[in-house]
Amino acid sequence: MGEASSKIIVIDDDPTGSQTVHSCPLLLRWDVQTLVEGLADPSPLCFILSNSRGMTAAEAARVTREIAGNLRTVLAQSDAEDPPPLLVSRSDSTLRGHYPLETDVLAEVLGPFDAHFLVPAFFEGGRITRDGTHYVRQNGREIPAHETEFARDSVFAYQHSYLPDYVAEKTQGRIPASSVQRISLPELHAGCLPRLLTLQANACVVVDAEKPEDLAAFARDVKQAVMQGKRFLFRSAASLLTALADLPPQPVPPEEMYRWVRGNRPGLILVGSHVRKTTEQLERLLAEPDLQGIEVDVDVCQGAAGDAQLAEIRQQAEVIHPSGKDIVLYTSRVERQFPDQDTRLAFGMAVSAFLMRALQAMPADLGFLISKGGITSNDVLSQGLALRQARVLGQILPGCSVLQCPAQHPQFPALPVVIFPGNVGDADALALARRRLHGES
Structure with missing residues (x-):
């Protein structure tokens, strides 16, 4: 400065x-x-x-x-x-x-x-x-x-x-x-x-x-x-x-963000946003090779039924991750109507809390994390990863930041985390971000 x-x-x-x-x-x-x-x-x-x-x-x-x-x-x-x-x-x-x-x-x-x-x-x-x-x-x-x-x-x-x-x-x-x-x-x-x-x-x-x-x-x-x-x-x-x-260019170019991936290992793509653009991007992503989707039933996120769904997700992740495939954990895509703002926010908070429990249940040696959706991403950082602060490394795509967990993080040290807003990018953007993390053009 x-x-x-x-x-x-x-x-x-x-x-x-x-x-x-x-x-x-x-x-x-x-x-x-x-x-x-x-x-x-x-x-x-x-x-x-x-x-x-x-x-x-x-x-x-x-x-x-x-x-x-x-x-x-x-x-x-x-x-x-x-x-x-x-x-x-x-x-x-x-x-x-x-x-x-x-x-x-x-x-x-x-x-x-x-x-x-x-x-x-x-x-x-x-x-x-x-x-x-x-x-x-x-x-x-x-x-x-x-x-x-x-x-x-x-x-x-x-x-x-x-x-x-x-x-x-x-x-x-x-x-x-x-x-x-x-x-x-x-x-x-x-x-x-x-x-x-x-x-x-x-x-x-x-x-x-x-x-x-x-x-x-x-x-x-x-x-x-x-x-x-x-x-x-x-x-x-x-x-x-x-x-x-008035910053200079970012130190690591977008096409080379794979340098931050831990051990070239597969990662997790967590999709919470419900806007139409996200749904299009998710559909395109799920057609890519070497990944497997797990759908979260948003109506079954609390109580004993939520615990059972969480246990099932953990079991699936323990099979998918060692096989070398990325995990795509995404919420069911039904758009709901709510009688008032407070009810909508309470529902969203319950779903997000479940997603954070699912994140914490993932294998500790994830190579990377992509978080899709603004509010989902905040919860990932503040609750799922329980960060006090993080550092912005740069962008992997226009509008999509890459952050890094501190080296001393108890579960995911130095994990690169892509913050991908719900309404950014074309239909192929989410798949492209993943490809870049794998070093693919």
Whole structure:
């Protein structure tokens, strides 16, 4: 980092925000000591994984407040000559998450801020913002985000892709669309520093972006404004982090990630996500050679029946793994409807808890782990592997991070773990990630 670089502190509502960066810490805990260690890391970035997207609004607010309070304590102890940090609330590029709740809590505890910016562009996943409207590329077409399956999410549904209208919808009119400012592509490239310096009173600002150069221009002006005393908060997807951190290429190229696999042994692919893209990728994966699928009946995850299913999975794994085949453990693909958000979240938590027990029952000499789905992946890291922190090695595919367990991990030391978001990649992407871990082109 240069002498005048601000530390970029990312509070990530699931573990996929690191999907465009490398060589930085991911914190699964946020006690003061862990935060001190994470912020002391030489990387310009530090991720704190809240997993709040999988929580109720009340729990998300509690966790965000706890993280922010501990951060305030740590930052108060930092060197007064250090430049102020850049604080990013990283969330989903398809606009699903606890907004404005999380940015409201952060502003209350760590503010005041001159502005908060909405920057949902995520180029690696085909999400762009043009003229204030957010689009999702699907099958070669740009579709307004509110017309996609993501906008029908049973917890985070929305009706607007034009981001000022989205803000008004999500804030229930507290921030009217007419008061939301926009920074257009021409303004980004002409230089938006003059505008940034005028922002005050936590103004809500939407930022257009179609390609990395757009956010690189924005990041340069943001850093200048911060050095001139402005305080900003960001609600973004992952691509903004790449621009802010300005990292060199990752040390090990994506095609060579097999170097991290332990002993060239077969691995486990754990599939929890239920979005359509994941199901397509799973079907393609299961047609590959040298692997065997095990389906988890999500209706049989608790009590004695859950114990029996777990014992059966363990027995199958003890046969499949020594035969040299990868294990694909996946949840049954039926999409359920729930009467309310709390019921849906409770069901998801029960299924995830079962998957974590299944992970812990796997052979200890797994060569690698691929975790498919954002909330599933957070549970893998924080519960299944019980990590306090991990390190991002880089990406195996655009949008898919490779982490590594610490060398002293009690069950899976130095295990490489691929964090594969549910809605990233084409139909062949999951199979390609596996092939790369086996050193196949």
